[in-house]
Amino acid sequence: xxxxxxxxxxxxxxxxxxxxxxxxxxxxxxxxxxxxxxxxxxxxxxxxxxxxxxxxxxxxxxxxxxxxxxxxxxxxxxxxxxxxxxxxxxxxxxxxxxxxxxxxxxxxxxxxxxxxxxxxxxxxxxxxxxxxxxxxxxxxxxxxxxxxxxxxxxxxxxxxxxxxxxxxxxxxxxxxxxxxxxxxxxxxxxxxxxxxxxxxxxxxxxxxxxxxxxxxxxxxxxxxxxxxxxxxxxxxxxxxxxxxxxxxxxxxxxxxxxxxxxxxxxxxxxxxxxxxxxxxxxxxxxxxxxxxxxxxxxxxxxxxxxxxxxxxxxxxxxxxxxxxxxxxxxxxxxxxxxxxxxxxxxxxxxxxxxxxxxxxxxxxxxxxxxxxxxxxxxxxxxxxxxxxxxxxxxxxxxxxxxxxxxxxxxxxxxxxxxxxxxxxxxxxxxxxxxxxxxxxxxxxxxxxxxxxxxxxxxxxxxxxxxxxxxxxxxxxxxxxxxxxxxxxxxxxxxxxxxxxxxxxxxxxxxxxxxxxxxxxxxxxxxxxxxxxxxxxxxxxxxxxxxxxxxxxxxxxxxxxxxxxxxxxxxxxxxxxxxxxxxxxxxxxxxxxxxxxxxxxxxxxxxxxxxxxxxxxxxxxxxxxxxxxxxxxxxxxxxxxxxxxxxxxxxxxxxxxxxxxxxxxxxxxxxxxxxxxxxxxxxxxxxxxxxxxxxxxxxxxxxxxxxxxxxxxxxxxxxxxxxxxxxxxxxxxxxxxxxx
Numbered sequence: 001x002x003x004x005x006x007x008x009x010x011x012x013x014x015x016x017x018x019x020x021x022x023x024x025x026x027x028x029x030x031x032x033x034x035x036x037x038x039x040x041x042x043x044x045x046x047x048x049x050x051x052x053x054x055x056x057x058x059x060x061x062x063x064x065x066x067x068x069x070x071x072x073x074x075x076x077x078x079x080x081x082x083x084x085x086x087x088x089x090x091x092x093x094x095x096x097x098x099x100x101x102x103x104x105x106x107x108x109x110x111x112x113x114x115x116x117x118x119x120x121x122x123x124x125x126x127x128x129x130x131x132x133x134x135x136x137x138x139x140x141x142x143x144x145x146x147x148x149x150x151x152x153x154x155x156x157x158x159x160x161x162x163x164x165x166x167x168x169x170x171x172x173x174x175x176x177x178x179x180x181x182x183x184x185x186x187x188x189x190x191x192x193x194x195x196x197x198x199x200x201x202x203x204x205x206x207x208x209x210x211x212x213x214x215x216x217x218x219x220x221x222x223x224x225x226x227x228x229x230x231x232x233x234x235x236x237x238x239x240x241x242x243x244x245x246x247x248x249x250x251x252x253x254x255x256x257x258x259x260x261x262x263x264x265x266x267x268x269x270x271x272x273x274x275x276x277x278x279x280x281x282x283x284x285x286x287x288x289x290x291x292x293x294x295x296x297x298x299x300x301x302x303x304x305x306x307x308x309x310x311x312x313x314x315x316x317x318x319x320x321x322x323x324x325x326x327x328x329x330x331x332x333x334x335x336x337x338x339x340x341x342x343x344x345x346x347x348x349x350x351x352x353x354x355x356x357x358x359x360x361x362x363x364x365x366x367x368x369x370x371x372x373x374x375x376x377x378x379x380x381x382x383x384x385x386x387x388x389x390x391x392x393x394x395x396x397x398x399x400x401x402x403x404x405x406x407x408x409x410x411x412x413x414x415x416x417x418x419x420x421x422x423x424x425x426x427x428x429x430x431x432x433x434x435x436x437x438x439x440x441x442x443x444x445x446x447x448x449x450x451x452x453x454x455x456x457x458x459x460x461x462x463x464x465x466x467x468x469x470x471x472x473x474x475x476x477x478x479x480x481x482x483x484x485x486x487x488x489x490x491x492x493x494x495x496x497x498x499x500x501x502x503x504x505x506x507x508x509x510x511x512x513x514x515x516x517x518x519x520x521x522x523x524x525x526x527x528x529x530x531x532x533x534x535x536x537x538x539x540x541x542x543x544x545x546x547x548x549x550x551x552x553x554x555x556x557x558x559x560x561x562x563x564x565x566x567x568x569x570x571x572x573x574x575x576x577x578x579x580x581x582x583x584x585x586x587x588x589x590x591x592x593x594x595x596x597x598x599x600x601x602x603x604x605x606x607x608x609x610x611x612x613x614x615x616x617x618x619x620x621x622x623x624x625x626x627x628x629x630x631x632x633x634x635x636x637x638x639x640x641x642x643x644x645x646x647x648x649x650x651x652x653x654x655x656x657x658x659x660x661x662x663x664x665x666x667x668x669x670x671x672x673x674x675x676x677x678x679x680x681x682x683x684x685x686x687x688x689x690x691x692x693x694x695x696x697x698x699x700x701x702x703x704x705x706x707x708x709x710x711x712x713x714x715x716x717x718x719x720x721x722x723x724x725x726x727x728x729x730x731x732x733x734x735x736x737x738x739x
Contacts, residue, residue, distance in 0.1 A: 022224070025210040027257050028127060028145050028202070041140040041156050041261040042120050043268055046112040048105075057102050063278075065286045066345055069293060070094045073342045082335045090339075093347050100351055104358060108383055124148065124155045130202040144258045145201055148248050157265045158242040158256030159210060159226070161192045161201070165501055167539040168193035170242075170251040171514060177219055177245050177267060180402075185499055185516045186242055189226065189234050190539070201255060204228075212236065215260050217269035219243065223647070224259075235644045243267060250503070250514040281388045282353075289345055296341050304334035357384040393692055400698040404712060405674040409518040410467040411526035412617055415608035416490045416668035417483035418601040421473040427615045428676050428711045466522070466529050467673065474530060486601075490667045493622050494527035495534045495544045496554055497571045497583040499561070502535060511535060519618065522672050523585075542573065552576060557632075558639065560657045563650070566590070570661055572627065580627040584661055588669070591621035596663040609669055613701045616708050617671035623664035635660050681713040688713070 026032040048056055062068050074091035077083040120138040127145040137155040140146065145161070148154060154172070163170040168188030174180055195204045205228075212224030224236035242248075242256055244265040262268065308330025324332075361384035364370065370379035381387065401407060413422030477487045500521065501514045513534075515521035524534055535551065536543035542554045555574035562569035568586025575581060584591065588609050595602065605621070612619050627635075638659065642652035687694060696714060698705050702723070709715035722739050726732040 022211055022213045025143050025212065025257070025259055027143055027205050027208045027210065029143055030141070032143075036142065038142040039262045039264055040138060041258075042138040043262050043265075044116055045271070046116055047109050053102075053106065053109075057105055058098070060105075061098055061101055064282070064350060065289045065293070066347075066349055067094070067098070069289065069345060070097075070342070070347055073339060076335055076339055079335075082332060083339050084336055085339060090342065090347065097347060097351050101354055104354055104384070112382070122153070122155065124152070127198060127201055131198045140258055140261060142258050142261055145205065145255060146258060147253055147255055148242075149253045150248055150251055152248055154242045154244050154246045154248065154256075156244050156258045156262075157260035158254075159224070159236060159240050159259055160186055160188045160242055161205070161255045161257060162188050162195045163193075163254040164196075164252035166537055169499075169501060170254045171249045171501075171516065172242060172246040173249050174243070174246045176247075177243055177270075183249055183514075183516045185239075187239055189236070189240060191228065191231060191234055192226075193539075195255065205257075210236070210257065210259060212259055215264035215266075215269060217266060219266055219270070221650075223649075235649065237649050250501070279386050279389050280392055282385075285349070285353075292345055296338070296344050299341055300334050300337040303337045304330045307333040307337075354384075357387050360384065360387040395693045395695065396687065397695045398697070400696055400700070400708070401674060404676055404680050404696065406677050407518055407674060409522035409618070409672045409674055411522045411670065412467050412673045413612060413671035414468075414473075414490070414526075414668060415605055415612075415671075416473070417486040418604040418608075418668075419476075419483060420608055420611075421468075421470045422671070423469045427617065427673055428708055431707075431711045466525050468526060468529070477531075486667055489624055490622060491527050491530055491532040492544070492546075493583040493585065493624060493667065494523050494670075495532040496542050496573060497569065497585055497622075498524055498534075499559065499569075500524050500534065501537060518674075519620070519672060523620075523670060526670075558636070560653075560661070562586070563654075566654060566657065568661070570657065572632070572660070580629055580632050582625045582627055582660060582664075583622075584624070584664055585620050585622045585670075588619060588621045591623055591664065591666070594662050594664050595623065595666055599666050601666055601668065605666060605669055612669070612671040613704050614707070615671075616700065616704050617673050619669050619671055621669050622667045624667060625662075625664045627660070632660075676708075676712055681711070685713045 023036075023038075062071065070090055071094065074088075074094055077085060077090055078087050083089075121136045123134055124137060124140070125132040125147040126135045126140065127147075132147050140156050146155060146158065148158075153176075160168065160170065162168050168190070170186050171183040172186055173183055192204070195201045207229040209227050210224055211227070213222065220238060222236065222238040222241045226234040226236055228234065241259075242254065244260075245267040248254060260266070308326045311329040312326035361381040364379050364381045364387070367379060371377070398404060412427075413420060415421075473487065475481075477484050477491075481487075498520045499516055502511045503514055504510070505512050511533075513521050513524055515524070528534065531547040533545040534542065535545050538556075540556055542556050543551045544554065546552050553576065556571065557574060557580070558570075558572040560566075560570040560572075566586070567590045568584055570582055570584040572580065572582050584594075588606075592602070592606075609619050609621075635656070639653070639656040642649065642656040645652050684694060694714060696709070698708070700708065702725075706715065706721070706723075715721065724732055724735045724739075726735050
């Protein structure tokens with residue numbers, strides 16, 4: 001347990017954005033807001049408006065070579081003495097073709113306008129004169145205070161003031177913003193979490209203002225400050241921001257202040273205008289038409305030369321009544337032949353193509369094989385211009401977690417004090433290894449590739465997050481095994497080191513864990529079934545029921561949150577005995593760097609981690625450190641200064657965390673399985689038979705990745721396996737060329 005002195009470092013002072021560097025928002029003050037001229041909350045994703053439809057659509061249509069060609073032919077036909085046909089023989093059909101295509105585009109854009117109207121007129125609640133009244137999204141203005149309820153989308157970019165959950169926390173799903181389905185935690189400032197009723201919001205926020213950055217497209221950063229009457233300036237960061245398009249989940253309601261509306265929201269800043277979409281078939285058709293036109297010009301030239309030569313040889317005949325030179329006669333006949341040969345390019349070509357595309361879109365929308373019954377989600381072709389691209393896909397790039405896998409984590413094994421607990425069950429990676437070594441043949445008819453979950457402690461537990469089966473763990477804990485104290489700390493860490501919110505199910509009365517990530521949910525659920533049940537959370541405490549002996553309360557001092565840079569999470573708690581402990585869990589690479597020199601279980605745990613990884617299990621290392629109270633208070637001042645900094649707050653917090661996350665004692669490691677989704681092997685096998693090249697990105701270790709590749713039929717025995725482990729682009733290219 002670490003006891004080194006925490007070094008002092010220079011900490012940033014609280015700063016505010018300079019003049020001209022941001023915008024000032026007066027909260028719930030419509031008089032001042034009316035003079036700031038911020039855009040309204042109306043958004044438009046449609047391609048056309050009433051004014052731009054005709055010019056923009058005509059421009060798009062005449063980008064097609066055939067339409068431009070027939071426009072030229074129509075102009076030539078109007079010239080007297082040149083056209084051998086009627087003046088409107090081509091112009092009439094051309095207008096019909098343009099009209100049909102325009103009607104199709106208008107119908108598709110009309111559906112986009114309908115969708116925009118549905119979004120802009122979505123209901124929400126806004127604070128007016130001390131009470132919440134219903135309104136629609138498009139009528140929201142900067143500075144409004146709104147209430148968003150569970151499973152509603154956020155109507156504009158908001159700063160969260162309070163929520164129905166402890167500590168002003170809430171969960172959001174940002175799939176519409178970044179494609180991630182894992183829930184993310186957002187939290188109000190402690191100074192505003194008590195503002196729950198309309199009266200409290202109206203009076204408590206009176207005279208307040210927000211000074212924040214200008215609108216931008218950065219989804220993961222935000223700098224700002226909140227000024228409350230009679231209070232210090234409070235720092236705002238991305239943890240207090242709810243972005244338009246995110247969905248509120250597992251939270252009854254939140255209250256927030258509108259900071260960006262309509263085109264200023266980060267969602268719209270990351271949206272591009274509807275482009276002119278051209279399929280590969282259409283681009284190739286344009287090229288072929290150009291070649292046909294070149295051939296037509298060649299034919300017209302030959303015919304014009306022949307006509308000029310004939311006129312020269314027969315121009316003296318009185319009955320022909322030639323009144324021009326042979327050269328002029330040949331030149332005029334060139335235009336005549338151009339009109340005569342225009343049928344080489346069929347005028348109905350694009351109409352036929354558009355009709356086929358519309359029918360394809362209809363069949364796609366009504367295809368039962370593309371309907372996902374569980375979520376009641378059919379396929380939807382928002383535009384019919386790119387249907388044929390689906391049949392020309394050459395490459396598929398995919399990640400593994402959440403795409404090929406179910407993203408339902410299941411606790412399988414653990415290593416505590418150098419002892420592995422959990423039975424050897426069949427996993428996707430171990431099945432892939434068996435296929436690779438010829439010990440197993442994949443059954444494509446079944447589409448399954450893993451064994452059923454195990455049970456625990458001789459008792460059937462129906463929980464998809466818990467697949468652990470080994471009674472030895474609790475036996476060692478209860479029988480005073482030499483490692484019993486380490487087991488107790490291990491399970492305590494699982495039940496305390498997290499950001500989960502427990503909720504009581506109104507129907508069953510059982511506690512349901514609302515987790516920001518499925519990994520956290522699986523770990524806390526495992527602790528629950530192993531006798532360390534997390535039951536309650538407040539802003540300053542965590543309550544755990546330990547082996548049915550009544551509640552044990554841990555005072556929550558600090559939460560050092562996980563991020564992709566840190567690759568770890570820590571909590572600092574005061575135990576009932578008065579000790580200050582730091583519990584830390586994270587990737588093995590970062591945990592082992594922060595261990596104290598003497599680690600009795602270090603080497604053996606490394607071997608266990610390698611074994612878990614070879615089975616395709618996701619691993620985390622768990623460690624603990626006891627902090628000296630004097631050193632902790634010294635560090636807490638550094639951390640507080642970093643937490644209220646506006647400039648580079650995340651970096652300052654990471655630096656502060658580095659000072660305390662050291663000299664850790666390794667307790668062990670966990671192993672979690674994320675199974676492949678049903679039908680993944682069959683799907684990949686079918687795509688590969690169609691000649692599509694598939695790339696899968698994964699963070700697994702190399703051997704694990706190869707084994708999972710075999711289990712999902714990405715790799716087969718008939719393939720030559722080439723492994724490239726180069727660190728530079730040049731070396732990689734040389735290795736590829738050598739193979």
